[in-house]
Amino acid sequence: MNVNFNNRDPVYLQIVRYFKEKIAIGELEPGQEIPSRRELANRMKVNPNTAQRAYKEMEEQGLIYTEKNHPSKITTDNKILGQVRTELLVEAVDQFVTSVRSINVPVEELLDLVKEKYTENSEKEV
Amino acid sequence: MKNYLQLVNFEFNRIAKLFTVLLGITFVAQMIGVVVQSRSYLNMANEKMYKEMMPQAEFLENFGQMSFLQIARSSWFFGPIALCIAGVAFYIFFIWYRDWIGKNTFIYRLLMLPTSRLNIFFAKITTILIMTFGFVAVQLIIIPIEMLVMKAMVPDEFRLDMGVVEVLTTMPELTLIYPSSIMQFIFHYGLGLLAVSILFTGILFERSFKWKGIFAGLLYGGIAVIVLILPLLLHEFVLNSYFYPIELFVLEIVMGLIVFAASIWVSGFLLKNKVTV
Amino acid sequence: MIEVKGVEKRYGLKKILKGVSFTANKGEITCLIGINGVGKTTILKAIMALTPFQKGQILIDGKPIDKHSFEKITFIPDSLTMLPNMTINEAMEFMKDFYTCWNQKRANELLGFFRLDPSNRISSLSKGNTAKVNLLLGLALDVDYVLMDEPFSGIDLFSREEIANVFTSHLIENRGVIITTHEIGDIEHLLDKVVLLDDGLVTKEFSAEEAREKEGKSVIDVMREVYQK
Numbered sequence: 001m002n003v004n005f006n007n008r009d010p011v012y013l014q015i016v017r018y019f020k021e022k023i024a025i026g027e028l029e030p031g032q033e034i035p036s037r038r039e040l041a042n043r044m045k046v047n048p049n050t051a052q053r054a055y056k057e058m059e060e061q062g063l064i065y066t067e068k069n070h071p072s073k074i075t076t077d078n079k080i081l082g083q084v085r086t087e088l089l090v091e092a093v094d095q096f097v098t099s100v101r102s103i104n105v106p107v108e109e110l111l112d113l114v115k116e117k118y119t120e121n122s123e124k125e126v
Numbered sequence: 127m128k129n130y131l132q133l134v135n136f137e138f139n140r141i142a143k144l145f146t147v148l149l150g151i152t153f154v155a156q157m158i159g160v161v162v163q164s165r166s167y168l169n170m171a172n173e174k175m176y177k178e179m180m181p182q183a184e185f186l187e188n189f190g191q192m193s194f195l196q197i198a199r200s201s202w203f204f205g206p207i208a209l210c211i212a213g214v215a216f217y218i219f220f221i222w223y224r225d226w227i228g229k230n231t232f233i234y235r236l237l238m239l240p241t242s243r244l245n246i247f248f249a250k251i252t253t254i255l256i257m258t259f260g261f262v263a264v265q266l267i268i269i270p271i272e273m274l275v276m277k278a279m280v281p282d283e284f285r286l287d288m289g290v291v292e293v294l295t296t297m298p299e300l301t302l303i304y305p306s307s308i309m310q311f312i313f314h315y316g317l318g319l320l321a322v323s324i325l326f327t328g329i330l331f332e333r334s335f336k337w338k339g340i341f342a343g344l345l346y347g348g349i350a351v352i353v354l355i356l357p358l359l360l361h362e363f364v365l366n367s368y369f370y371p372i373e374l375f376v377l378e379i380v381m382g383l384i385v386f387a388a389s390i391w392v393s394g395f396l397l398k399n400k401v402t403v
Numbered sequence: 404m405i406e407v408k409g410v411e412k413r414y415g416l417k418k419i420l421k422g423v424s425f426t427a428n429k430g431e432i433t434c435l436i437g438i439n440g441v442g443k444t445t446i447l448k449a450i451m452a453l454t455p456f457q458k459g460q461i462l463i464d465g466k467p468i469d470k471h472s473f474e475k476i477t478f479i480p481d482s483l484t485m486l487p488n489m490t491i492n493e494a495m496e497f498m499k500d501f502y503t504c505w506n507q508k509r510a511n512e513l514l515g516f517f518r519l520d521p522s523n524r525i526s527s528l529s530k531g532n533t534a535k536v537n538l539l540l541g542l543a544l545d546v547d548y549v550l551m552d553e554p555f556s557g558i559d560l561f562s563r564e565e566i567a568n569v570f571t572s573h574l575i576e577n578r579g580v581i582i583t584t585h586e587i588g589d590i591e592h593l594l595d596k597v598v599l600l601d602d603g604l605v606t607k608e609f610s611a612e613e614a615r616e617k618e619g620k621s622v623i624d625v626m627r628e629v630y631q632k
Contacts, residue, residue, distance in 0.1 A: 005592045007621030010612045041571045047432055047593045048576045050612070132500050140486070230525070234484040237453055239501050240473035334455075402454040 003044055011046055015054035019063060023074060024085045030076040034064060129241035133249035138256060140224075141217060145257060148213050149264055152206035159202020160272045164279040167192045171284060182283070191286040194273055194293050204299070210261045214254065218322055221250045222329045226403070233403050243397035247326060247390070254322055258315075262303060269293065309375075320382050323389035324350045330393050334400035346392065350385045357381060404428050405476075405548060405579060410449055410459035412442075419445050420456065421603035429547055429579040432570065432593060436584060436626065437600030443583035444481070446600075447550045450581075451478045463548065474504045476548040479541035481556065483533050487526035491519060491536055495543070502544055510543035513574070517565060531562030538566060548579040555584060567593070591622050599629050606630075 005014050022028040035043065041051035055072065058064045062080045066072040075081065100110060170189065174180040180188075197203055225233040236246050269290050277285065288296075294304045305311040327350075328343030335342055357377040361369050369377065405427040412420040419442045427433035435443045448454040450461050452468045463472055485494040491514075499505045514521055517535040528536065534554070541549055555563050569575065570593045584590070587597075591611070599607040606629050614620045620628075 007591050007623065008615055008619050010615040011592045012612060013616070038573050038576065042568070045567070045571050045593075047570055047595065048573065049430060049432070049595055050592075053612075129501065136497070228487075230483050230485060230487050231480075232484055232486060234453065234478070234480050238451060238473050238478060240470055240503075241501070242470055398452075400455050403448060 005046075011050050012054040012057060015040075015044065015046070015051070016057050016061070016063070019054075019058060020084050020088060023063070023081065024088050028074050030074055030078075030081060032074045033071045034074060036071060129239070130245045130248055133241075133245055134252045134256075137221070137249050137253040141221075141253060141257060144213065144217070145260060148206075148210050149261070152210060152261075152265070153268055155206040156197075156203050156268060156272055157275065159200050160197050160275045161279070162202060163197045163200055164192065164276055167196070167284070168280065186284070191284055192276075192280050193286040194269075194276060194288050195296065197272065197276065198293055198297060198300070207265070207303070214258055214261070217257065218254055218325055219329060221253065222326070222333065226333070231403065237397075237401070237403065242394075243401075244390070244394040247330075247393045247397060251319070251322055251326060255319065258318070266290070266304075312379075316379070316382055320354070320386050320389075323386055323393075327389045327393050327396075330396040330401060334396045334402060350389070354378075354381050354385050404462075404464060405450060405581065406460075406462040406465075407446065407450065408460045408462070410446070410456050410461060412445060412449065412454070412456040419603055420449070422459065423600070423603070423605055424459075425598045425605050425608050427548075427579055427581045427596070430577050431595035432575070432580045432582065433596040433598060434582050434584060434587065434590075434594045435598050435600060436587060439585050441600045442603055443585075443600060444552050447478060447552055447581065447583065450550060451476070453478070474502060474544075475546050476550070477541045477544050477546045478550045479537055479552065479554065481552040481554075483525065483537040483540075485525055485536075485540065488524065490524050491521040491539075494525065494536065494540060495521070498540055498543070504545040506543050506545045509545075509574070510539060513539040513543055516569075516572075516574075531558045534558050534562060534566065538569065542569065542574050546578070548581070549575065551580065551582040553583055553585070555588075555590070587622060587626075594622065597622055597625070599626060601630065 003014065003018050005011055019028065019034075028034070034040075037051045037055055038048060040046075040054075041048040044051070055064065059066065059072075062077060063075055063084065064072045065075055171185060174185050174189070175182060225231065225236060237243060239246075273287075273290075277287070294300050295306055301310075302314065305314050324347050328347055331343035331346060332339040357369070357374060361367060361374055407426070408424050410420050410423045411418070423442070423446060425433075435446065437443050445454060449456050450463075450468070461468065463476055466472075468476075485497070489497070495505075495507070495510055498510075499507060513519075517532070517539065519532060519535060519539070523532075525533065525536065538551075538554065541551070554566055558566070567590060570580075570590070587594070594611045596608070596610050597614075598605055607625065609625060611622050614622065614625050
């Protein structure tokens with residue numbers, strides 16, 4: 001759990017985002033136990049209040065749930081899990097679109113290029 | 127109360143080394159004094175009696191027997207006592223200033239203890255008292271031992287044996303330390319305690335206001351002395367010897383108590399509100 | 404909550420504090436930032452009644468400090484305030500004798516955490532280890548508030564890391580912490596609240612997360628704005 005925090009985004013949101021990424025790529029599975037607040041603070045080198053706040057935020061967003069006297073767990077709610085994936089994807093695409101828009105390419109050309117790069121990359125990885 | 131006793135214990139442990147060293151010096155120096163004085167007397171006796179062939183009776187008539195007073199009057203005996211007195215006098219200041227000096231300024235810790243800060247004052251003044259009475263008591267124990275050594279060195283005929291009390295009462299210098307009556311004792315040591323309390327207050331003025339504090343401290347000391355001797359002044363210059371001696375004595379004790387109480391109160395105030403680390 | 408209200412302090416003719424006001428909450432890390440000589444240490448001393456001030460008021464949970472407060476609030480100065488000839492054990496013994504809130508279990512935990520040998524004499528410790536003992540003696544008290552003066556200055560990198568770990572542990576959980584520093588460097592993301600000081604005054608008091616969330620600014624961004632005005 002090594003996170004390089006940037007200093008301009010709220011630390012607690014950076015933690016939430018870290019969890020979302022891990023959920024989206026399946027590193028954290030639905031129903032999986034997550035570390036206690038205390039442990040998280042320790043491992044991520046943030047102060048316990050911030051960890052607490054991050055967990056509160058995740059609970060509010062329904063990403064995790066806590067039963068009495070048990071460690072918190074990743075949600076098993078497929079709707080929310082799906083949302084996380086969509087959210088990250090939309091966010092990434094938004095960023096991409098914003099930076100590409102300034103170059104002013106026709107959308108078809110762009111899509112072809114994206115397709116080519118995307119498959120080329122995944123072939124390399126395989 | 128518990129905190130006060132703990133602080134006294136703590137403060138005493140901090141001077142234990144100095145205390146022991148001074149006691150050691152006292153014991154050793156005075157013992158050397160006993161040996162040196164006895165030897166020189168015996169050497170003189172030998173010289174007169176065996177070289178100059180002076181009869182023993184004539185020698186004793188001319189030079190007298192040796193008594194402990196000869197030892198007690200020597201600087202071997204008084205030197206260490208003076209050193210202990212100087213030690214106490216030095217420590218009256220050092221017991222405060224040592225907490226401020228150095229890299230590890232202990233005064234932070236003392237002032238942050240969850241107890242009345244006046245306990246620090248009381249613990250320090252108690253430590254000075256313990257130190258003083260410790261010296262006085264140990265000296266009382268050492269004297270008979272020194273007498274035994276002298277007895278062992280000087281033959282009976284040449285020796286004038288004296289009791290400890292006799293020695294103490296015949297020497298005016300020693301009666302200062304060992305007063306002969308309870309009244310005198312209260313007077314001497316009460317005055318000493320009062321002086322220490324005034325000095326402590328002066329030190330705390332300095333610790334609170336730095337340079338200005340030195341003047342405040344001196345001013346406080348001056349006022350304290352004037353208040354203390356006020357009955358004497360009135361008696362002497364205004365009231366034409368109006369009081370009986372016992373009345374004057376009681377008045378002085380009352381004034382002493384007032385000044386002592388004032389010193390405690392002012393010190394408590396300074397420690398609580400004005401002192402700075 | 405610690406409330407500092409309009410505190411003014413002079414040393415002789417020089418005004419060190421010109422009406423300092425801020426609050427520090429329980430359960431938060433509040434950082435006093437300012438260049439050296441700006442009066443950060445003086446503020447901590449004033450809170451602990453270790454130095455008098457001429458005007459203003461300081462309240463701890465609504466009350467002025469008294470002798471009982473020292474079981475609720477503690478101050479860790481920038482140098483160790485124990486006798487150099489004491490061993491760590493003796494120093495802990497001293498604390499245990501005087502403070503009912505001394506927590507030996509936590510002290511032992513800290514000894515392990517910092518890898519200190521309690522039989523060592525304080526005068527023989529390295530700079531880093533001295534700082535750790537200093538921290539240990541303060542943190543092993545079960546107090547609500549801990550004030551630390553420049554806990555990171557003048558010690559080696561690894562000791563610094565170890566000390567920073569304290570701030571991410573249960574050792575300060577639920578407590579109110581005030582630390583002073585002249586360079587926030589690598590502890591920026593540990594802070595809840597920042598109080599910027601300049602020339603004896605509080606120039607800005609803000610929540611670090613709020614500045615990031617609402618304005619997208621890092622603590623250093625805010626400092627730059629304030630100091631370069």
